[in-house]
Amino acid sequence: GAVVSQHPSWVICKSGTSVKIECRSLDFQATTMFWYRQFPKQSLMLMATSNEGSKATYEQGVEKDKFLINHASLTLSTLTVTSAHPEDSSFYICSAYPISSYNSPLHFGNGTRLTVT
Amino acid sequence: SQQGEEDPQALSIQEGENATMNCSYKTSINNLQWYRQNSGRGLVHLILIRSNEREKHSGRLRVTLDTSKKSSSLLITASRAADTASYFCATEETSGSRLTFGEGTQLTVNP
Numbered sequence: 001g002a003v004v005s006q007h008p009s010w011v012i013c014k015s016g017t018s019v020k021i022e023c024r025s026l027d028f029q030a031t032t033m034f035w036y037r038q039f040p041k042q043s044l045m046l047m048a049t050s051n052e053g054s055k056a057t058y059e060q061g062v063e064k065d066k067f068l069i070n071h072a073s074l075t076l077s078t079l080t081v082t083s084a085h086p087e088d089s090s091f092y093i094c095s096a097y098p099i100s101s102y103n104s105p106l107h108f109g110n111g112t113r114l115t116v117t
Numbered sequence: 118s119q120q121g122e123e124d125p126q127a128l129s130i131q132e133g134e135n136a137t138m139n140c141s142y143k144t145s146i147n148n149l150q151w152y153r154q155n156s157g158r159g160l161v162h163l164i165l166i167r168s169n170e171r172e173k174h175s176g177r178l179r180v181t182l183d184t185s186k187k188s189s190s191l192l193i194t195a196s197r198a199a200d201t202a203s204y205f206c207a208t209e210e211t212s213g214s215r216l217t218f219g220e221g222t223q224l225t226v227n228p
Contacts, residue, residue: 006159032214043205044160044218093159097214103148105162106207106216113157 002028006094006109013084013116021079021112023094029074030096034106035067038091047092050077074099084116123206123219131227136193138222140206141186147209149182149189150216154203163191163204198228 003026013019023033031052036044048069049057056069066088068080077096081088091113095106122141130136140149148167152160166173166182166189173180179192193200203223207216 034215043220046215046217049215103165103167105150105165108159110159
C-alpha cells in the first residue's frame with residue numbers, strides 16, 4: 001500500500017515553455033504533499049509544501065510564480081514549472097504522508113527528470 | 118536548508134563486509150528516517166526511529182539514534198552488490214511534519 005505515482009517520469013522541453021508534473025496518491029489520501037528538487041549527486045531540497053484546498057508554502061529562495069503548485073484534491077498535487085530555462089533542469093520528486101499519520105515515513109513518487117533545452 | 122550531515126560522502130566496500138553510515142542533525146526531532154535511492158529513481162523508505170528509541174533493526178539493517186549527540190548511524194551487515202545506492206537520513210522536526218534530508222552517502226558494494 002501507500003503508493004505515490006508521479007507523471008511524467010521524464011520530459012524534455014524547450015526554453016520558455018511550461019511543464020506540468022502530476023503527483024497522485026493511489027491508495028491513500030494526503031492533505032499534505034511535498035515537492036523536492038534534486039540536482040545530480042546532491043541531496044533533496046524541499047521546494048514547497050502543498051496543502052489541499054489552500055495555498056502552498058514555499059521554502060526560502062523558491063519562486064512561487066515560477067513553480068506553481070495546485071493541490072485540488074486529497075489525492076492529486078501538481079507542480080507547473082513556468083517559462084522553464086535550462087537552469088531548471090533537475091530531478092523533481094513528490095512525496096506524501098497518509099492523512100492522520102504520525103511518526104510515519106514519507107512515500108515518494110519515482111521522480112520526474114526535467115531537461116530544458 | 119539541509120540540517121543533516123552525513124559521513125562518509127562515499128563508501129566503497131567488498132561484498133560481505135559491513136557498511137556504516139553516520140548522520141548528524143541540529144534541531145529537536147520527532148523521528149529520524151533512512152532512505153535509499155537508486156540512481157535516477159525515487160526514494161525508498163528503509164527504517165524510521167522515533168526520538169524516544171535508541172536502536173532499531175530491520176533485516177540486515179541496524180539503526181541507532183543518540184539524541185544527546187544529535188546523531189544516528191545506519192549499519193548494513195553482510196552487504197551485497199544490490200545494496201549499491203545512495204543512502205539519505207532525514208529528520209522530522211518537532212516544529213512540523215516536513216522532512217529535511219542529509220547530504221547522503223554513496224555506497225558501492227563490489228562483487
